[in-house]
Amino acid sequence: MTETVKIKVDGRELEAPKGKLLIEVCLENGIDIPNFCYYPDLTPQAACRMCLVRIERMPKLATSCTVQVQDGMVVTTQSEEVLEARKGMLDLILGNHPLDCPICDKGGQCELQDQVFAHGTVYGRYEVKKNDTREWRLSPFIAYDPQRCVRCYRCIRVCDEVMDVHALGRIFRGAKEVIGPYGIDKGYSLDCEQCGYCVEVCPVGALLSVDSRFRSRPWDMRETITTCQHCADGCQMRLGTRGSQYVRVASKDLKGINGEFLCIKGRYGSSYISSEERLDNPYLRKDGKLVEVGWEEAIKYVAARLKAISAEDRDAVAVLGSPRLTNEAAFALASFARKGLKTSNYGQIADVDLTRFFANLTAPLATHAEVKKAETIFMLGGDPTENNPLSAMVIRYAVRKNGARLLMVNSRRTKIARRQAEMFLHIRRGAEPAVLAALIDSDENAARYAELAKVKPEQLRRLGKAISDSKRLLVVIGPEVNGATLEVAARFAALLKSDSREVKYLILPPYNNSVGTLDMGLRPNGHELKSLFGTKIKALYLAGSNPVEQYGNSWKEALSKLDLLVVADLFMTETAQLADVVFPVNSFAELDGTYTNAVGQVQRVNRALEGTGRTRPDWMIINMLAKEMGLEFGARGSAASIFRDIASEIPAYSGISYDRLRKEWAIQTERKISTTAEQPDALLSALKGEIAKIDLSLDLDREPVRQGSGLFRLGTLTSRVAVMREAFKAKEQVEEATGVR
Amino acid sequence: MFSPQTEAKIDALIAKYPYKRSAILPIIHLAQLEQGKVTEEAIHYIADRLDLEPVEVYEVVTFYSMYFMEEIGKYHLQVCRTLSCMLCGAEEITAHLEKKLGIKPGQVTPDGRFRLSEVECLGSCATAPVMQVNFDYYENLTPEKVDEILKNLP
Numbered sequence: 001m002t003e004t005v006k007i008k009v010d011g012r013e014l015e016a017p018k019g020k021l022l023i024e025v026c027l028e029n030g031i032d033i034p035n036f037c038y039y040p041d042l043t044p045q046a047a048c049r050m051c052l053v054r055i056e057r058m059p060k061l062a063t064s065c066t067v068q069v070q071d072g073m074v075v076t077t078q079s080e081e082v083l084e085a086r087k088g089m090l091d092l093i094l095g096n097h098p099l100d101c102p103i104c105d106k107g108g109q110c111e112l113q114d115q116v117f118a119h120g121t122v123y124g125r126y127e128v129k130k131n132d133t134r135e136w137r138l139s140p141f142i143a144y145d146p147q148r149c150v151r152c153y154r155c156i157r158v159c160d161e162v163m164d165v166h167a168l169g170r171i172f173r174g175a176k177e178v179i180g181p182y183g184i185d186k187g188y189s190l191d192c193e194q195c196g197y198c199v200e201v202c203p204v205g206a207l208l209s210v211d212s213r214f215r216s217r218p219w220d221m222r223e224t225i226t227t228c229q230h231c232a233d234g235c236q237m238r239l240g241t242r243g244s245q246y247v248r249v250a251s252k253d254l255k256g257i258n259g260e261f262l263c264i265k266g267r268y269g270s271s272y273i274s275s276e277e278r279l280d281n282p283y284l285r286k287d288g289k290l291v292e293v294g295w296e297e298a299i300k301y302v303a304a305r306l307k308a309i310s311a312e313d314r315d316a317v318a319v320l321g322s323p324r325l326t327n328e329a330a331f332a333l334a335s336f337a338r339k340g341l342k343t344s345n346y347g348q349i350a351d352v353d354l355t356r357f358f359a360n361l362t363a364p365l366a367t368h369a370e371v372k373k374a375e376t377i378f379m380l381g382g383d384p385t386e387n388n389p390l391s392a393m394v395i396r397y398a399v400r401k402n403g404a405r406l407l408m409v410n411s412r413r414t415k416i417a418r419r420q421a422e423m424f425l426h427i428r429r430g431a432e433p434a435v436l437a438a439l440i441d442s443d444e445n446a447a448r449y450a451e452l453a454k455v456k457p458e459q460l461r462r463l464g465k466a467i468s469d470s471k472r473l474l475v476v477i478g479p480e481v482n483g484a485t486l487e488v489a490a491r492f493a494a495l496l497k498s499d500s501r502e503v504k505y506l507i508l509p510p511y512n513n514s515v516g517t518l519d520m521g522l523r524p525n526g527h528e529l530k531s532l533f534g535t536k537i538k539a540l541y542l543a544g545s546n547p548v549e550q551y552g553n554s555w556k557e558a559l560s561k562l563d564l565l566v567v568a569d570l571f572m573t574e575t576a577q578l579a580d581v582v583f584p585v586n587s588f589a590e591l592d593g594t595y596t597n598a599v600g601q602v603q604r605v606n607r608a609l610e611g612t613g614r615t616r617p618d619w620m621i622i623n624m625l626a627k628e629m630g631l632e633f634g635a636r637g638s639a640a641s642i643f644r645d646i647a648s649e650i651p652a653y654s655g656i657s658y659d660r661l662r663k664e665w666a667i668q669t670e671r672k673i674s675t676t677a678e679q680p681d682a683l684l685s686a687l688k689g690e691i692a693k694i695d696l697s698l699d700l701d702r703e704p705v706r707q708g709s710g711l712f713r714l715g716t717l718t719s720r721v722a723v724m725r726e727a728f729k730a731k732e733q734v735e736e737a738t739g740v741r
Numbered sequence: 742m743f744s745p746q747t748e749a750k751i752d753a754l755i756a757k758y759p760y761k762r763s764a765i766l767p768i769i770h771l772a773q774l775e776q777g778k779v780t781e782e783a784i785h786y787i788a789d790r791l792d793l794e795p796v797e798v799y800e801v802v803t804f805y806s807m808y809f810m811e812e813i814g815k816y817h818l819q820v821c822r823t824l825s826c827m828l829c830g831a832e833e834i835t836a837h838l839e840k841k842l843g844i845k846p847g848q849v850t851p852d853g854r855f856r857l858s859e860v861e862c863l864g865s866c867a868t869a870p871v872m873q874v875n876f877d878y879y880e881n882l883t884p885e886k887v888d889e890i891l892k893n894l895p
């Protein structure tokens with residue numbers, strides 16, 4: 001435990017852990033200290049000198065963002081002297097500031113405005129002409145106006161320290177200094193993850209998001225806190241809307257699981273909700289062509305066809321959801337299939353079968369906050385930098401802030417492997433089961449496993465030793481770990497946990513609600529059911545999935561064998577184009593609901609937009625169909641009431657309610673942890689089959705994973721995001737033309 | 742990337758400091774000396790050698806006024822413009838050079854022979870006005886003396 005010290009601030013006695021930054025102690029105790037360059041968790045910079053305070057027995061005013069509290073410190077934060085000094089700093093900052101607040105996107109949410117307002121008149125002692133500089137377009141996503149910049153370097157530090165991208169620097173010097181990428185004056189743009197974190201931390205309107213520039217003033221839009229619908233990390237974000245339109249996503253002052261972090265998809269990947277391409281009416285195929293029809297006609301048609309097909313054989317109707325649906329939609333879909341249609345053919349299309357993981361779980365899931373505090377991290381596969389960016393951020397945090405040991409096993413040279421890993425076992429693709437077996441089996445077989453994985457036996461031994469040396473172990477399992485290997489990975493913790501060692505898991509599934517939809521009863525059996533299309537299965541109701549785009553021709557062919565294909569989606573996707581009926585659904589912005597993220601936390605999706613009134617939430621379409629078919633499955637009239645059913649029927653969700661979620665934001669579901677003692681031999685024999693599948697002819701994949709290979713990949717949603725499509729389609733074309741990736 | 746001699750000097754500089762990055766300033770000078778300017782290839786190479794990001798080397802190159810990413814010119818005429826020199830006629834010297842060479846400070850003559858710069862105190866105030874040509878000082882200047890100096894440059 002750190003020692004507690006007593007300090008006195010403006011006459012108030014405060015207690016704080018010794019060594020904590022003075023500014024943090026003050027802010028936490030409600031003593032306001034102005035600041036620009038201070039930002040939680042970044043290294044102190046002391047560039048702006050707005051946080052000056054008087055500390056007794058110090059010769060000069062001190063920057064409270066760099067001073068660590070000591071016992072007996074006596075501090076004055078409000079005095080003529082201090083205020084004058086701060087005003088002087090504001091004067092310097094305003095010397096070159098254009099004061100173009102009336103056309104600044106940040107106006108009303110600007111820390112400089114706030115400070116000038118709070119300090120009253122500044123002197124305006126600079127009479128020379130202001131430094132006139134142009135705006136730079138740093139990338140298709142990020143613009144920079146040097147005149148507004150207060151040179152606090154939050155942007156550079158957040159990119160260096162939190163993102164580990166190091167894309168920004170201070171270019172030139174003195175009054176000419178600008179923030180920018182390498183070669184900014186030569187026309188090079190930001191070669192980075194385009195996460196926009198630098199934009200978020202910028203206290204003023206210097207760094208701005210291109211997609212929302214000049215679209216709305218902060219007070220002129222409505223901000224709704226909701227959950228990102230892209231990956232399974234489940235970041236919280238502020239969705240800004242104006243009238244019926246998307247404006248922007250921001251994360252300022254958020255206190256959710258991600259703080260102010262968002263990745264490119266979270267920050268810039270939601271404008272599709274206002275895309276022109278959104279479906280607005282149901283479509284029905286007439287004379288071979290999909291034509292717009294009213295809801296009544298579409299529902300009647302589907303109900304009649306489903307009824308007829310189901311009457312012959314209940315299992316001839318299949319229902320498939322997607323890992324993108326809300327829990328409420330997935331629950332309604334599963335109930336409709338199971339209790340309404342009484343078909344056994346329902347589930348979802350997904351690549352990783354997490355059911356095997358959860359059924360065999362021997363240790364709890366760690367939250368992102370717990371990952372930050374991890375001591376030893378063992379990663380078996382996975383590339384969170386590209387696919388689960390918040391997870392990557394917290395893993396980096398654990399290494400950077402707490403010196404966590406990162407032990408990485410991966411078939412690809414991922415960025416984390418190259419930069420954060422203390423130990424990196426670069427293995428043959430598909431050799432994860434061999435590594436797992438080596439960790440379980442006795443040492444005499446090390447050489448064989450090493451050969452299978454194409455590593456040295458010594459490396460496997462060192463990995464085993466580092467794991468057994470750990471006190472708090474986090475086991476991270478990538479999405480390439482599947483089948484029996486995944487099951488063994490879930491049972492693996494049983495061999496490791498002890499009174500002196502705590503073990504937790506982190507998984508990296510690809511979609512926002514991979515875990516929740518599974519909990520709701522949508523098993524990942526889509527690919528199996530596909531083989532029955534046209535034979536056993538005649539009709540398919542497909543919600544929120546675009547397998548033709550994702551998996552290509554095999555799905556196209558299979559779907560064409562069906563007598564009836566009904567698709568519920570936002571767009572006329574490649575899959576929807578094959579359908580007999582297409583239902584237009586509400587986007588996550590037009591919905592109430594919940595998602596369950598990869599660490600099992602339930603978080604709210606809050607309705608931000610009314611929608612056109614012609615689209616429907618998935619669960620409502622199900623209700624309409626069931627009603628028309630005369631089926632009873634326990635339909636509910638609102639997302640909130642569906643969630644009450646979820647809480648009462650699914651044990652992990654019991655006790656969770658919208659009310660509690662409003663207050664607590666993220667509530668972790670409780671997973672069943674198996675307590676049976678595991679035998680190494682049983683695990684080893686479970687791995688046998690998987691080990692036999694390792695392709696020994698494969699060489700190591702030596703290419704480093706390219707920045708953006710996952711982040712910039714366009715899918716059904718992101719290809720309808722204008723900035724992303726323009727930025728990355730062009731890039732893909734260049735790559736295709738030149739063959740350079 | 743560089744001549745064996747320069748590479749050897751770079752190796753020695755890197756070995757000299759407890760942190761590699763500390764060697765950045767002299768290494769950029771070496772690169773500039775050999776290639777006549779700081780090239781982008783050099784920046785990437787230096788970043789690589791010092792475990793830095795290219796933008797971090799770029800920051801340093803653009804910060805200091807004695808590094809050039811464009812051609813320096815065969816002779817870099819650096820006229821001091823700080824107080825003592827200014828009082829003793831530095832402005833006249835600069836004006837004379839501007840007229841004679843047809844360029845302004847910051848520019849290079851079309852034949853690449855001369856670059857004209859105004860610099861801050863060269864630490865030779867007692868012999869003001871002063872001009873530094875590449876690494877050599879010329880003192881107590883007059884326009885006539887300047888003509889003489891330029892004429893005698895090889």
Ligand code: SF4
Nearest residue numbers: 159192193195196198
């Ligand atoms: S967008 Fe993200 S990665 Fe790019 S410069 Fe800003 S902080 Fe760095």
Ligand code: SF4
Nearest residue numbers: 149150152153155202
């Ligand atoms: S761009 Fe913004 S965050 Fe970066 S230094 Fe300037 S004011 Fe600070």
Ligand code: SF4
Nearest residue numbers: 228230231234235266
């Ligand atoms: S990390 Fe995942 S949840 Fe967070 S913003 Fe990015 S895509 Fe969304």
Ligand code: FES
Nearest residue numbers: 035037046049065
């Ligand atoms: S906040 Fe302390 S100097 Fe900027």
Ligand code: FES
Nearest residue numbers: 821826862863865
């Ligand atoms: S002022 Fe010119 S050398 Fe000092």
